[in-house]
Amino acid sequence: MFQTPFEKDLANETVETWTLDSTGRHGFVTDGDHSFFNTGVLLITCSFSTIIQSWAPVLYTWILRQDIEHHRPHFRHISKRIVERIQEKRLEFRPEFFLHVSLYKYCLESTHISFQVMDFSASQRAAHAEEYADAKILLNPGFYSLTKASQLIERKAYLEEAQSAELGCSFHFWQSATRLKANGTLIPRDSTDTLDHILHTLVSPATSSEDFSKNVQVLRADFPRIDGWLNWWLRPNFASMTFPACSKVNPAVSTQVPSTSNPAEHSHSLLHHAVGTDHDFP
Secondary structure, three states, rough: EEEEHHHHHHHHHHHHHHHHOOOHHHHHHHEEEEEOOOOOOOEEEEEEEOOOOOEEEEEEEEEOOOHHHHHHHHEEEEEEEHHHHHHHHHOOOOOOOHOOOEEEOEEEEEOEEEEEOOHHHHHHHHHHHHHHHHHHHHOOOOHHHHHHHHHHHHHHHHHHHHHHHHEEEEEHHHHHHHHHHOOOOOHHHHHHHHHHHHHHHOOOOOOOOHHHHHHHHHHHHHHHHHHHHHHHHHHHHHHHHHHHHOOOHHHHHHOOOOOOHHHHHHHHHHHHHHHHEEEOOO
């Protein structure tokens, strides 16, 4: 794990700007760099610096495996800093203090649908949720006075609440959709425009829950071969990060954070240009 004093200060700034500026660029953006080391993944979280007027890293963490437990220390470190800042500045708790935009991706191979890339994205989201819940517990002085059963109920509620601080990368949804439309076995060539129109409706902030459900039904009826792909994106945790009609994030908040993980991916690119890739881990 690596964090400079500047990056620590930037994490503090990211929390405070939510209380000072309602029109700025907010939130954390997290993504894994699979190329920097030849073993494991370099996880990076970025936020926007008002000093240098650019997105910059706030924390690097090397992880060997892409499961929940290996992701948790990264989010724990950030959450701990957020909790400390809330307490130092006596701020009223807001879920957006912990808001992360992160990468999730669905893979298509040949003519069939594959679930092979789920481990990283699902584990990252779950790790963030676990640390969000732990942060809420730290900020709740009465938590440990509850019975064990009540503690479990309360923590479960915090895990569900974490969805109000999680957004996905829209670029990777459309990248997945583009690959889907290019597969003539799944999508007839004369139906790609129809599919595209429905998908744009699903991701539109103007789409109501009722209209969302109706369009999903149309997709299932008209494009039965993409049912596996559609079911993946409609899984509750991923639907809430992808489709505004399913999102738990305050709409006023979601307009103030990036819709893609590009800030973190750009940081990967800058790091690769500076010192190369495929390094041995010390």
